[in-house]
Amino acid sequence: MISKTDLQGTWELYLDYECTGENVVFNENIKLPNTTSNARKGKINEKRETGHLTDSYKFEGWAWFRRKIDTNAMKCSALELFLERTRITEVFVDGVSLGVQESFCAPHIYDLTEFIGTGERELVIKVSNVGYKTKGGHMTSPDTQTNWNGIVGRIELIAYGEAHCKNVVITPDINAGTVKVTADIIGSESGKAVISAAEYPDGTPASEPVEFDFTDGRLIAEYPMCKNFKLWSEHTPDLYELCIDICGDTTSRIFGIREFAAADGKFTVNGRQTFLRGKHDGMIFPKTGYAPCDVEDWLRVMRISRSFGINHYRFHTCCPPEAAFIAADILGIYMEPQLPFWGTVHAPDEEGYNADEQEFLISEGFAMLREFGNHPSFCMMSMGNELWGSKERINQVMGLYKNADKRHLYTQGSNNFQWTPCVVENDDFFVGVRLAKDRLIRGSYAMCDAPLGHIQTDKPAANHSYDSVIVPHDHHSSSAISEDGTVQIQYGTTMKTVKATEADADLVPEIPIVTHEIGQFETYPDLDEIEKYTGSLKARNFVVFRERLESKGLGHLAKDFFYCSGQLAKACYKEELEAVFRSKLLAGFQILDIQDFSGQGTALVGMLDAFMDNKGIITPEEWREFCNDAVILAVFDSYTPLAGSEFSFDIRLVNFRSKGLAGKKVVYRFECGEVCETGSAIIDSNENYADVCGGIVSLPMVDNITSAVLTVEVEGTDIRNHYELEIIPDVQKVSMEGVHIFTEVSSEAEKLLADGKTVLIFPKPEKLENSIEGFYCQDFWCYPMFREISNMMDKPEPVGTMGLVNDVSHPALKGFECRKYSTPAWWDIVMSSKCEILDGKFADKRVIVRMIDNFERNHDLAILYEYDMSGGKVVVCTSDFEKLMASAEGRVFLRSVADYVRDVP
Template structure:
């Protein structure tokens, strides 16, 4: 390595929010304050403490926007005189540099190190280095690189801050271009200070746990550069060279020493071939499926992206433990340490340009030459800075872009011509409802192939139609293949139009010129930002936010819940909604696994996203810590390189039915062998078992065969566990199915069912047991099975601004499963597939205004903005009578086996001595909840109908 000085430490400092420092000559003065570097102004607590309490994202305790000045003094060693110097600022914002009061230049990269070439020193006089960092007036908005929703718009310098002393003759700008087929690497770079030199190359292969796996034969050669100083050199690695992939994350480190020049240059790379064939990705010729997660670089403690290797090894290691092999960086690019960690762990990385907008062509109305030129150059900088990392696998032009596909194609051609080591795509979910695949695309990333052909399971309400997990009865037989290649082609629509769409956190009007017809893909498909199932906040996380960001949004949500009288249910809401979200994620990921023509998916997200309205969509919290909702092993059961899939059309069965399922294996694991074993259990009792052989070297989606078992005929509802596994491996997946007794519920004579408040009050006044299934609910929310998408308040505002239906906004049931009214039916205290038809045939009564003290037996969890107390089933004493209110329309479920079982259990409870409600309601409260008394003649008609219905039932 070349000689290097570490400039980290205490620097002089000044804040310049009004950006007058250049005019005032701060670069010529001794700055008045101090600050530790590397670091940010927020980490140092500089500025005015922020007391705001926003709900859209975490609160930065010490926000700062403007210019900040940093200054240090460096005294050179006499041995370093007359040599080139290189100042490196690894991670920062837009910078300007002064040495001894003379400005030397500026740099505006948001994603790559800022490097300044300093003139050789003539004497040992101290150097005053002054740097102005600006986090305002960017040449582009910056996406998640600068967003307060994610890592904050910080100001500072993080990571390496160094001064490198370069020999008079030295190598720079090294890039490695591996050739996996020929087991060699071509090194390209610049030779400075001479046109030729004697070069020695040594090196070895290494891994995370082995410093030297294999040495390469030293190479001695005469290196000659062209007139510009550029050189190219091929290095053989040997016939037994080691390839890089997620299974063999082996790297090479080469040291290049020029004769007579002190120090050496080092380049690290991986020997790998990343290609596509038909509709799949291939790594070193073997198929691979991308199991990805989104990363917006949200780091609550630091507010800025970490730059140390150990932290990235920890973070990426957690993701890998959950079966993740791919990261997509939403409108951002991670630092060097992230790529290095991904190299060592075997993770396929996809950074993006820091852009979320319109890439128009010259001459078009929205063309911004300055911004577009900046973005294109930023992409080239990313390729130069990180392109030799084998984990740098894909590059996207940005998120949900609009504009000119021809212009995007031209940009991609430029990148590929300059750097063929990566795969490229025009963007993530470009053109949304009207996608296209360019000739220059290596793969397609999106959520639909036309408005109706959906390739993920959930969508925002403003982007209707909704997905199959939001609208269809739960099952395990959904595949996207029939939508990817439909039997009947869609009608082509080519007329131009201006349309209003949801765009980020707002609304945008776009012009669709063509390609409005359905897309028939011919390249690998990566389904974009799948999941987004909301989990209720866990307020126990609040004390974890001890760094630059405070969870004041969580505090506000908790106060709202307390104001609604439900603070004591917060933990139950979190757990019940979280378990539903986990079920939805399982169904979502398995649908992708079951789809032969889906080459990968990108979750949004494995972890919470605490911005954009506060989107708590993760199984992990914002710190990448488990929420305790699902274990790593359970998650890997459906998110791994080898997943066993049981395909059946429903979860609910009548006793004595035959259960049948087709078993498939989605596999990319080399050399997986053995036999698939299955068993169906009821607790510890095994009801049926069997095995199916694996084919030799299974790869891709493989059908193993059918399994069948006769189900028991139970006296009460049972939940059975189907386990699929390959013994002596970690490949295991489980499913819960529900079996119901064959019953035909009959209303007991001592129970009266009514549909209006007047009917109920008349009977209650005589001390009756009354089941009210109300025709009218004064204030209600529709029953909706799936958890809310992303974040209710954000999309409520968007839907209202677009005059589109607002989402229901709920997060599943909280079930008092020990209550005797449901204890024979409910198998968990949260939403499970047995509740689908019951929920979707119900309206949830809003209780907090008329009956704030009521605690429902079945309660729908509302979102943290609205905080309704929502009841589907609750009981109360009204005067001398006993009342059960059920907002599930039971008559609509008469042919559903689960509806019969639920109804029968409810009837049995109401007829028993256990039906003794402790809560009380007044007649006035009932009227407020379920409607005013009807006119006198209508009341008589209702009473007559009621007497007719119950004429043979004696009063209780």
């Protein structure tokens, strides 16, 4: 390249809704780069979408853009039009078509050499966001970027000298200290090229320039780096810029010297083991509706991710623009783009084979490797998301990429074949949620994908590991395959029946295992967020959710719902992530997500909102306690130990930092009122996983639930963690003397009420028909999407509740000291209850223990409530009385309620 001409600015515009190309009249202007929607062009969309954000200027069709260009002053031998990030384009110069390009990911480049020095020309670009050869995954989905139309990146005329480079490939060798450079030379069969390298971004020379010969239009060079060259990793993201100069025409590329590999079931960077702490990314940018092509925008969001301990991005059926790779290079993030595909891959000889689609996807993968493969952050590549079909064909396509570019690791996809997972020959690592139907490697699942995970079914604890699942001792079942060889699966946001072969239920991958889309614990909408949507995308779904809540008379509880659901989600995420860090046989995770997902029913699963702004639920510092390159863990069986017992725990250290911690002191501190016990031990190993020490604390006798905090830390570092415990009083019996207890408001109860008494109602479970099952764990992803899928698959519906809101000042809870939100002391009580639906019942009722319902139903749900009747008071508890009596926490709760309703003479 010898010069650039920036074409950003004002263009003429015509929106061709019918896609005819007839009577094109440029009747509007638009500033590019932009999208038609973001520029507020087209018909106003008055819809109120509830499953995703609403594009207020939705346009699908052909958008025609026109402007004049003048090539008279250009002194060059070749000229190209460069269009970054667009849809299907066709370029015309003075009405003559220069062809069509279709890549979602790679720049569209058109040859304008014939127009050099020919004066002013009319340049027209037709952009189509219809007629794709594949659906495009999250590149085109209304759930994420939207199916926008426009050009959102660089728009340039690039001038070249007589000879210039194309298809530059940089392959560092960390052992030899050299960089292999290959390139196609356009414009000359032979000549000389000068290669130099400088530190990026400051430009400090990093090695002496070296002149190389090229022949047959091909440059192949082994460029030596300086002796003290720096390696790139998450801990040392040192970068270089390589320049190739051919007679004044220069080509530059950012690169880093690193080796990303797999060995012994782990990923390694430059020979040292690492652990992937990943986030899902669908490129959600709700201010504009499209992913930015500016490095600063990506640096902002990726710095936030890094502050939450993230070192890995998995892009769901999409590939980001180059700016994202540059930002990841700078910050040390390991990137995994995916082909824009979420579906079934057929072999050429199978019914359903779509040659055009597959040829497009294969070419798209090669384009991704060509355009972004030099970036050190581009470490992994995936064939798509939740694929089905021909394992052989998927393996074959993956082999094409591996043979062409060995700088990256490859995987067949994320959660392919669901209940029948497999490893194919070309897999370098495995990404999934299970190794057989009942061998689960994450903590939560949808009901349609059951069995459920340990966080949903087990009482909260700090002891779960997936190691015994990854290498099982017993034979496990695989999947529910019918006699005709098919299985029903969740398929995107719907369901599908697919062919399936019986998987090896005893599959033990020898390659690194990454657990897929862990978490998915939602929070109630923060309705104040509505005002943040100042662009073309509007949160009309939030407006509908607010109206639904208000229609049930619960609008005043919106902030409580948001806060309390968020606290439960935070606790679930902590348990989920710590289980991963306890698992020595896992190589990483991909969380879904630290950021809200705008679509698929509106899945508000983040500690950050869709803008990557903190919701106020947890600080980055607290999150990093259980999600970072070094994590210290307490291991114990219960968050609710019994008063007067001994509380035992172990302390483990997981360390993937560049330096070991041997010789450092680990300190623990247990605090409970006046009780404070401490202990310490010296770390004697630099292993990635180390059992450091253990502790035993004699718990005090208490009369009410008493909070305790166990803190563990590595002295002199930022590595710390804490655990909030609830010591449960040892209540062996609950006196019901003086308690008027019934299963319904009977005639006898009515007499007591008429005398001004209080009656306690424990309805029979079978009588609570208008109720919802008590479920402690936070709702998975979002209720409306998975309710619909469950119904299609004839599977049980999700419970769909989102945690408790407790009236902590109410005297009924005086003897059950608790927080406003769900904590483990409530687990037995909630799981033995039914949540009664009180919609429109008892106008004067006072809900003491309330369950939050999801934003679709918005039921008024209660486990403990009261109302006045006939001069007396009715207190209703929908937990099972016998189950409460059988539980330590249940007995404390029952005692507190009994003391409140007791008829004291």
